[in-house]
Amino acid sequence: MPHIYYDFFAGGGMAGFGLGSGWQCLFANDIDAKKAASYRANHDGGKELLLKDVAKVTPDEIPGMADLVWASFPCQDLSLAGKGAGLAGKRSGMFKPFWQLVRDLHAAGRGPRMIAVENVYGAITSNGGRDFATLAAAFSGLGYRFGAVVVDAVHFLPQSRPRFFIIGIRGDLAIPDLCIQETPSSVWHPPALIEGQNLLSAAAKSRWVWWKLPVPACRNVALADLIEENPKGVTWHSAAETQYLLDMMTDLNRKKVEAAMQLGTRKVGTIYRRTRLDEAGHKRQRAEVRFDDVAGCLRTPSGGSSRQTIMVVEGETVRSRLLSPREAVSLMGLPETFILPERYNDAYKLAGDGVAVPVVRHLAEAIFEPVLKRNRLALVA
Template sequence: MGTYYEFFAGGGMARSGLGPEWDCLFANDISEKKASAYKENWGGDHLHVGNVFDVKARQLPGHADLAWGSFPCQDLSLAGNGKGLDGERSGAFWGFWKLIRSLNREGRKPRVIVLENVYGTLTSHDGKDFEQIAKAVACEGYVFGAVVMDAVHFTPQSRPRLFIIGVDAGLAIPEHIHAWLPTPTWHPDAVIRAYNQLPLAAKTAWRWWNPPAPNQRTGILDDIIEADPAGVAWHTPQETKKLISMMTDLNRRKVMEAQRHGTVKVGTIYRRTREGGQRAEVRFDGVAGCLRTPAGGSSRQTIMVVDGPNVRTRLISPREMARLMGLPDTYRLPARYNDAYHLLGDGVVVPVVTHLNDHILSPILRNNQQLQDAANF
């Protein structure tokens, strides 16, 4: 379909979602470990490992149709340190944007850009961080808009993420791709509030992107669980009892209800700090909680399998995590558990990228290619 640059590439999950019709001209990530996974799956011919602030526009070949940037979320996350775009990690956005500005000055800015990050980007610093991003995008001659897409529509994982999509203002955008008003599927109240806070110039450049609603999710958590997982071991009965003892009455009742169900039930457990102590919270709704990068062990997700009186627990396996991210089983994962958890917890869900590509990115580029071909005929 086109060519692209992939920044903050991680293990190449955006690349997986875009598919083989797209040609990657350049990829970048600062992490050697993530770069190893990228090379293992995609090769390293176009991969530059290093700080995005050190990348120069001259290193980016050609005139890409798309620049994808899943910049770090730690300073924008609701669970983060609150530094926002001034933080050392999330501030990497400015290194990425420096390159977009340089490409624009050279007359080869990407025709489309996609920025992906956590939901908290909308409210960080009372919306000021989102405003900075919006103004930066508009100033470089893009019309843009934001959508919140939850992976739960595609895989059994609750993972809402913000996608800011910018399109060169000189391109023709098919009418069906955007609407005149926000739509509940993609524009929750936080997006509308963020839009309302924007200055007039940014509002003028705003578009309410309106891809079709996704088809009903196929599969539940039970479908991705491995019977004989690699890389993790089942807990001892004592460890499982300790987890249950950390539950509130409400959560213990969930386990008892699953035992009475009469069939095998699979749930996930998060350990969280509540009122100064650790609590274990379980869910049996067929959906996993959001995968996160490891932080002191508390964010590692635990699987609970209930079969009548038998209750077993263990950490979620690397392959199960990869399936929650929409990666095929042919995707090669790091050998070390923590390396796999970091790689996958930081990633973008593959079918979400595919949905954006199929209904926004490719239709815009295809439409403009057809218009150009007709003009040259």
């Protein structure tokens, strides 16, 4: 029988692609109609998806009992690029009604066996670590043994995308020894997380575990492997448009392009437009390029600067254009069969708001599935 999961803030259902065929989604929820359309297009109609504000969802609308609750709640107020509202913000504050649903399920005897909450790295440090402590207290208060990791999608995909995951196991379930370790790991537990854990309450610390994840094999996919020569949804820039980007670069970034030209081979870089202070202290928009075979972190297309541009250099030839929708979802680990929204911004937002597919699979193999296997007899009983 498949493992059962709920997918909150589901978006296009990327968590389900990561969990794989051994899992069945019994309930999904999102408030965005466009994302819901993509979910349904890519999940056999998505009858399990409820399009509704999570704050208005009731336990009666959620069937059965979940082996896993997955929740990628809104990150805007926790992001380093946000305004610092944290869990008190309008968007990231959606964690609170979500967690109330979890509490209600527990009260009804349907507490999920495992809960995984995903967000940006800034969730660890926002509000001086108080938001992280709030998340920890939520897990601890319901009796979960829990811990957190930071996993960068760059281990699996050519995209720099560090994300924070806090994972809890219901208190009556055993955790296999292979899933935990005595001390933090330099790969998965950065100094900010270790410091945040040190500041937790005694009650939360008593339920804390250091999750043990295997280090994945070296990634064998580079950014250039995903770049399309004839993309759909975008067009190559004119020579004047490419020159405009070059003119927006500082000397340091222009030298990166010149170095790529001297190689004489095909090099693919990515560009973000950022506002920087010039020598006179005036704000200017700059084009910053990287040629390390890794894309910058995909974001939502709230403005032109958030849309990632690629630059392809082959000898003296330099071309540029926006990242295509297909390239964006490929950078999230979605298959070529994934059905894209028709509008560029909708597709880019779907990718930028999503969770990297192979990261979910890694967590499933290292934690979720071993825990369920260890407790199989108890769960059947």
